[in-house]
Amino acid sequence: MSRQLMVVGNWKMNKNLLEAFSLTSEIITQAKKLSGTIEIVLAPPAPYLHTINSMAKDVAHVKVAAQNCHFEMSGAYTGEISAEMLHSMNLAYVILGHSERRKYFGEDHVILKKKVSAAIKAGVKVIFCCGEPLDVREAGNQQAFVQKQLEESLFHLSAADMSQVVVAYEPVWAIGTGKTASPDQAQSMHAFIRTQISNTFTVDIANNCTILYGGSCKPSNATELFEQPDVDGALVGGAALKSADFLQIVNARTKAIFNNC
Numbered sequence: 001m002s003r004q005l006m007v008v009g010n011w012k013m014n015k016n017l018l019e020a021f022s023l024t025s026e027i028i029t030q031a032k033k034l035s036g037t038i039e040i041v042l043a044p045p046a047p048y049l050h051t052i053n054s055m056a057k058d059v060a061h062v063k064v065a066a067q068n069c070h071f072e073m074s075g076a077y078t079g080e081i082s083a084e085m086l087h088s089m090n091l092a093y094v095i096l097g098h099s100e101r102r103k104y105f106g107e108d109h110v111i112l113k114k115k116v117s118a119a120i121k122a123g124v125k126v127i128f129c130c131g132e133p134l135d136v137r138e139a140g141n142q143q144a145f146v147q148k149q150l151e152e153s154l155f156h157l158s159a160a161d162m163s164q165v166v167v168a169y170e171p172v173w174a175i176g177t178g179k180t181a182s183p184d185q186a187q188s189m190h191a192f193i194r195t196q197i198s199n200t201f202t203v204d205i206a207n208n209c210t211i212l213y214g215g216s217c218k219p220s221n222a223t224e225l226f227e228q229p230d231v232d233g234a235l236v237g238g239a240a241l242k243s244a245d246f247l248q249i250v251n252a253r254t255k256a257i258f259n260n261c
């Protein structure tokens with residue numbers, strides 16, 4: 001398998017400056033001892049991005065992601081951050097399409113499509129989140145819902161641009177609820193997403209696309225999720241705020257490779 005395995009910590013709006021720096025140093029200290037097979041991505045709040053990226057710069061398998069960007073490259077948009085700014089800081093990734101941005105900041109598919117294009121154009125890879133709310137899952141319509149999210153905001157990309165995208169399946173009902181998708185539910189949706197990518201682009205692009213699971217991923221359930229063939233890693237929220245928990249998830253990802261062999 002040639003796709004990049006990955007564990008991403010989305011810190012959301014948590015941690016003051018000193019807490020953010022100590023969490024980063026604890027993770028980097030341990031990451032230096034790892035082989036580098038797993039890419040570890042930290043997504044701290046925007047004010048800390050530059051310093052945390054500098055702290056991580058000597059460890060090739062630790063990367064930094066922004067949690068958002070604007071769809072314009074510059075201009076009179078008070079309070080916003082452009083993809084070009086992220087690129088100028090050498091940030092590897094930006095998370096787009098997170099359900100919290102969709103819900104609290106009114107980001108619809110039109111805005112997200114523009115944001116995805118802006119990030120790729122600026123040279124920043126995208127971690128694109130998709131996932132259904134509870135009522136959609138209960139009605140059994142989760143695949144159609146996710147397919148629409150992908151078609152509306154992601155599948156306009158060229159094949160070359162799509163190779164710069166990581167997809168994160170985050171069922172809304174699992175985010176911050178303690179309720180995780182079962183390994184079967186995750187595998188089934190990840191395989192479905194990969195098939196959609198294959199049908200829209202190429203088999204190679206689909207096979208090389210990293211697809212992460214997010215939603216109450218923690219040390220106790222990470223291994224069974226990572227044992228699924230289409231679950232390439234995790235986008236972790238709450239459990240990314242404690243270095244010990246986050247590193248256990250990274251270790252679970254590393255071990256599951258050997259179990260899969």
Ligand SMILES: O=C(CO)COP(=O)(O)O
Nearest residue numbers: 010175176215216237238
């Ligand atoms: O939203 C998430 C990551 O982006 C998941 O959050 P939790 O891991 O806290 O459920």
